[in-house]
Amino acid sequence: MIKESIRVLVVEDHHVVRQGLVALLNVVDGLEVVGEAADGVEAIAQFRKHQPDITLIDLRLPRMSGVDVIQRIRMETPLARLIVLTTYDGDEDIYRALQAGARAYLLKGMTSEELIATIRAVHAGKSHIPAAIAEKLAERMGTEELTPREFDVLEQIVHGKSNKEIGAVLEISEATVKTHINSLLGKLGVTDRTQAATAAIQRGIVPLESLRKPKS
Amino acid sequence: MIKESIRVLVVEDHHVVRQGLVALLNVVDGLEVVGEAADGVEAIAQFRKHQPDITLIDLRLPRMSGVDVIQRIRMETPLARLIVLTTYDGDEDIYRALQAGARAYLLKGMTSEELIATIRAVHAGKSHIPAAIAEKLAERMGTEELTPREFDVLEQIVHGKSNKEIGAVLEISEATVKTHINSLLGKLGVTDRTQAATAAIQRGIVPLESLRKPKS
DNA sequence: TCCGGAATCCATCCAAAGGTGTAGGGGTGA
DNA sequence: TCACCCCTACACCTTTGGATGGATTCCGGA
Numbered sequence: 001m002i003k004e005s006i007r008v009l010v011v012e013d014h015h016v017v018r019q020g021l022v023a024l025l026n027v028v029d030g031l032e033v034v035g036e037a038a039d040g041v042e043a044i045a046q047f048r049k050h051q052p053d054i055t056l057i058d059l060r061l062p063r064m065s066g067v068d069v070i071q072r073i074r075m076e077t078p079l080a081r082l083i084v085l086t087t088y089d090g091d092e093d094i095y096r097a098l099q100a101g102a103r104a105y106l107l108k109g110m111t112s113e114e115l116i117a118t119i120r121a122v123h124a125g126k127s128h129i130p131a132a133i134a135e136k137l138a139e140r141m142g143t144e145e146l147t148p149r150e151f152d153v154l155e156q157i158v159h160g161k162s163n164k165e166i167g168a169v170l171e172i173s174e175a176t177v178k179t180h181i182n183s184l185l186g187k188l189g190v191t192d193r194t195q196a197a198t199a200a201i202q203r204g205i206v207p208l209e210s211l212r213k214p215k216s
Numbered sequence: 217m218i219k220e221s222i223r224v225l226v227v228e229d230h231h232v233v234r235q236g237l238v239a240l241l242n243v244v245d246g247l248e249v250v251g252e253a254a255d256g257v258e259a260i261a262q263f264r265k266h267q268p269d270i271t272l273i274d275l276r277l278p279r280m281s282g283v284d285v286i287q288r289i290r291m292e293t294p295l296a297r298l299i300v301l302t303t304y305d306g307d308e309d310i311y312r313a314l315q316a317g318a319r320a321y322l323l324k325g326m327t328s329e330e331l332i333a334t335i336r337a338v339h340a341g342k343s344h345i346p347a348a349i350a351e352k353l354a355e356r357m358g359t360e361e362l363t364p365r366e367f368d369v370l371e372q373i374v375h376g377k378s379n380k381e382i383g384a385v386l387e388i389s390e391a392t393v394k395t396h397i398n399s400l401l402g403k404l405g406v407t408d409r410t411q412a413a414t415a416a417i418q419r420g421i422v423p424l425e426s427l428r429k430p431k432s
Numbered sequence: 433t434c435c436g437g438a439a440t441c442c443a444t445c446c447a448a449a450g451g452t453g454t455a456g457g458g459g460t461g462a
Numbered sequence: 463t464c465a466c467c468c469c470t471a472c473a474c475c476t477t478t479g480g481a482t483g484g485a486t487t488c489c490g491g492a
Binding site: 075 | 437438439440441442443448
Binding site: 334363364365366388389391392396408 | 469470473476
């Protein structure tokens with residue numbers, strides 16, 4: 001009798017990378033790529049259609065973020081098994097992806113053996129977080145959560161707004177802005193707005209893409 | 217008579233991506249992958265060994281940056297044909313790579329058809345810069361060059377240093393630091409240090425990796 | 433119901449950052 | 463040699479940012 005293959009969905013926006021992954025996985029005994037998606041919306045459609053055993057997913061996707069896709073899939077199919085496969089994206093993304101229900105988090109730098117082993121492990125019900133990732137995660141744990149308002153302010157700081165401008169945008173007084181800043185500086189463990197901005201970018205709290213200037 | 221294949225060297229640090237690229241290129245008629253490298257030092261060694269017709273190279277590499285590798289290869293072999301293949305890395309990297317002698321700059325998001333067509337075109341002696349990239353480049357052109365000292369100061373700003381600290385690090389007076397800042401703010405088209413920091417990161421003038429805290 | 437955290441606001445004080453003008457020394461290319 | 467740019471530096475002034483302490487409202491959990 002023929003052994004059942006593990007049915008895999010590959011979600012990755014870079015064509016050549018996706019094609020490479022598919023080619024790589026399809027030659028492996030016991031694995032079968034049943035679907036591909038290049039963006040978040042497509043990913044959900046493909047998942048519904050194929051109900052794969054394992055979903056390999058990049059976090060940076062057009063149209064809908066990888067984290068949102070994970071959340072959505074998990075909501076519809078709580079026992080879905082998802083593996084995040086991405087380049088380093090800052091502590092925040094790791095945290096959110098795992099929070100959202102990803103079972104494993106792999107970096108693209110890993111070998112194909114590791115990838116395949118992880119797919120098998122996750123399919124067997126295990127989780128897998130590389131040591132390097134676990135470390136980042138542990139670091140993050142020591143950090144307090146920003147409140148929504150503090151996050152709003154931080155976002156504006158990253159966008160280069162002055163306190164006065166932030167007040168105007170959020171429709172609060174400049175004094176309040178200062179209060180929030182004071183509190184978020186403490187939580188981020190930094191001493192001024194510039195450090196807060198770089199920390200926010202580096203940790204992935206505020207996505208770098210949001211910096212691109214909208215056309216004038 | 218058998219047509220000569222175009223001999224390609226693939227330089228890319230992410231294993232799965234590299235394997236995918238190699239698999240993808242090897243099945244194409246008229247292309248032959250003659251070498252692979254996972255970091256900059258290896259890249260140069262492989263280039264010397266194989267003297268490939270085309271070198272596909274990622275800009276983010278361990279041990280030696282892609283731009284440095286390009287410069288080095290071009291110095292030794294001025295007629296080397298190099299294609300940069302990378303995810304978006306900020307205007308600065310594009311500029312420096314082309315400056316260093318790359319003939320084409322492709323994003324990983326492109327289709328494999330585009331990739332193959334570009335390889336053939338560059339092999340035939342042409343250059344190829346996608347429209348989206350050319351646009352960034354044009355934008356950059358309007359910008360004045362930072363002086364070395366201004367760059368030093370900007371780097372420190374990104375690292376969250378105060379003017380006083382910057383003065384100490386660079387061994388100049390705080391007044392001089394302010395002078396440099398004033399001038400670089402103008403050149404970057406921003407109004408304060410926080411904007412300067414995010415602009416530097418976003419444009420790739422200061423690499424984000426340099427922000428990682430060295431272990432205490 | 434009471435407590436605590438979040439969010440809002442205010443005033444005050446001091447430090448830091450930014451704007452402007454000026455100026456000397458060093459190097460380089462026309 | 464002269465013009466030009468870079469680096470350095472200082473003075474002066476204004477604006478912004480950050481620290482601190484105190485205050486009100488609202489809401490959800492114990």
